[in-house]
Amino acid sequence: MNANEIVAEYSSYIGIAAQISNDINDLLYFHNKSDLKSKKKTLPILFLLQQNDAKRDSGALIYANAVKEIYKQKARIVMDSLPISRDKVDWLTQVMLGKL
Numbered sequence: 001m002n003a004n005e006i007v008a009e010y011s012s013y014i015g016i017a018a019q020i021s022n023d024i025n026d027l028l029y030f031h032n033k034s035d036l037k038s039k040k041k042t043l044p045i046l047f048l049l050q051q052n053d054a055k056r057d058s059g060a061l062i063y064a065n066a067v068k069e070i071y072k073q074k075a076r077i078v079m080d081s082l083p084i085s086r087d088k089v090d091w092l093t094q095v096m097l098g099k100l
Helices: 003-028 043-049 060-079 086-097
Strands: none
Touching: 003 043, 003 060, 003 086, 043 060, 060 086
């Protein structure tokens, strides 16, 4: 895999993790533009809909966080294959994944 393909792959994983993080925040902090109010079918909302007792402690947030961490880990693995020094990979990982 060349460097452009590596960047495209880890960018995709970071994008998925960031979207899940946004979806989690929408579920935690209900506001006018929330996914619940807009009836969007996000990962945690789809999980809630499959439960008999749809509420915050249903496991939806735990599930969504676990999936987010999987995608962050996938991004880390791909980033490790970049043809750059270890300290640059570590810096890039911190910048790209630090806030998720």
